[in-house]
Amino acid sequence: MLYNFDEIIDRRHTGSLKWHYTDDTIALWVADMDFRAAQPILNTIERVLHHGVLGYTKPTEALHEAVINWHGSRYGLALDKQHILFSHGVIPSLALMLRIFTEVGDAVLVNDPIYTPFMTKVRDNGRRLILSPLTEAKGRYHLDLVDIEAKIVEHDVKLYLLCNPHNPGGRVWTADELEALLMICKKHDVAIMSDEIHQDLTLSGHNFIPFLSLATGYEHKVVSITSMTKAFNVAGIKGSMIFAKDEVLIQKISQQQRLSDEHDLNLFAYEVMASAYEQGGEWLAQALTYIEANIDLVCDFLEQHLPNIKVMRPEASYLIWLDCSAYGQDNQMFYDQLREAKVELSAGIQYGDEGHLKMRLNVACPKAVLMEGLNRIYLAFSEVI
Ligand SMILES: Cc1ncc(COP(=O)(O)O)c(C=O)c1O
Numbered sequence: 001m002l003y004n005f006d007e008i009i010d011r012r013h014t015g016s017l018k019w020h021y022t023d024d025t026i027a028l029w030v031a032d033m034d035f036r037a038a039q040p041i042l043n044t045i046e047r048v049l050h051h052g053v054l055g056y057t058k059p060t061e062a063l064h065e066a067v068i069n070w071h072g073s074r075y076g077l078a079l080d081k082q083h084i085l086f087s088h089g090v091i092p093s094l095a096l097m098l099r100i101f102t103e104v105g106d107a108v109l110v111n112d113p114i115y116t117p118f119m120t121k122v123r124d125n126g127r128r129l130i131l132s133p134l135t136e137a138k139g140r141y142h143l144d145l146v147d148i149e150a151k152i153v154e155h156d157v158k159l160y161l162l163c164n165p166h167n168p169g170g171r172v173w174t175a176d177e178l179e180a181l182l183m184i185c186k187k188h189d190v191a192i193m194s195d196e197i198h199q200d201l202t203l204s205g206h207n208f209i210p211f212l213s214l215a216t217g218y219e220h221k222v223v224s225i226t227s228m229t230k231a232f233n234v235a236g237i238k239g240s241m242i243f244a245k246d247e248v249l250i251q252k253i254s255q256q257q258r259l260s261d262e263h264d265l266n267l268f269a270y271e272v273m274a275s276a277y278e279q280g281g282e283w284l285a286q287a288l289t290y291i292e293a294n295i296d297l298v299c300d301f302l303e304q305h306l307p308n309i310k311v312m313r314p315e316a317s318y319l320i321w322l323d324c325s326a327y328g329q330d331n332q333m334f335y336d337q338l339r340e341a342k343v344e345l346s347a348g349i350q351y352g353d354e355g356h357l358k359m360r361l362n363v364a365c366p367k368a369v370l371m372e373g374l375n376r377i378y379l380a381f382s383e384v385i
Pocket of ligand 1: 091115195198
């Protein structure tokens with residue numbers, strides 16, 4: 001079926017986090033899409049409702065098969081049923097990995113910039129946060145492998161939290177980059193957690209590689225964590241998966257989950273996950289085509305009207321990282337000007353010092369909404385000039 005991503009659905013007054021302003025502010029910030037979910041997912045929810053009994057539920061064989069087939073056929077990740085653990089969310093799983101691989105006071109390495117909870121969870125759980133800034137060349141971020149190894153040695157790092165694809169920079173790390181990183185971590189006995197929630201939003205011309213698929217011989221120290229929530233726009237339902245291949249590690253993770261009874265998902269999460277992976281491909285392909293056109297629209301608009309904003313074109317996802325430093329030296333002033341123009345972006349500084357004078361723009365919305373948002377961004381920045 002052909003989906004209509006141009007449809008404008010009012011999300012104000014629904015408890016939507018993104019559309020929290022009740023005036024006519026345009027929300028182009030937090031990472032969810034303003035699109036209606038795939039019809040098979042909505043049909044699944046209706047089927048469950050129609051059945052009418054919403055009791056305790058466990059993952060079915062069909063769900064396991066759907067997860068295995070999706071990851072095997074798309075990314076060559078060979079999973080067996082016992083390699084899949086379910087959890088409430090990627091960030092709860094990240095916090096769990098801090099308990100699995102580190103003790104209070106241990107050093108954990110994270111890139112800068114990075115999705116904010118990578119930093120806050122490390123600090124809030126009493127671990128030492130060590131930052132390795134990404135370097136920028138030709139409009140793309142790169143891992144600074146020399147800095148990463150130096151910091152690992154200097155701080156006796158126990159765990160590296162990787163974001164692949166990267167939020168907010170949109171990089172899909174290549175096999176060469178991931179293998180080089182793996183070699184360094186192996187050499188210094190550092191565990192790796194790879195957050196792969198943006199995997200299914202990889203854009204044309206790029207190739208997502210699950211970290212676990214490279215980790216043969218080092219599987220006791222590697223987990224990939226992912227979810228259907230980001231790509232299929234069902235973040236309100238919550239649910240994710242931890243993939244691990246080493247038997248002892250799997251036992252350790254499930255034991256930790258049992259301690260706080262964190263392993264059971266709700267009925268809707270299991271059902272939506274299965275239907276996304278079984279029948280969501282058609283919707284996803286159309287959504288990605290729409291998103292790529294929106295990314296082109298933003299690039300063209302900014303080149304024409306605000307040429308001094310440096311655009312980092314994403315390789316995955318619908319988030320565009322904008323360097324606005326040519327327009328001023330005050331993060332708060334940018335935010336205030338945008339507020340006044342009634343358009344909301346994510347302030348880059350919340351993703352680390354590398355986000356100074358940067359903004360993150362979410363383009364997963366109907367074109368008409370995006371166009372209005374861009375006009376307001378133009379107004380905000382012309383006032384800055
Ligand atoms: C890189 C990354 N990880 C995790 C999350 C959130 O995951 P969850 O809602 O499953 O905790 C997001 C949401 O934007 C994200 O961008």
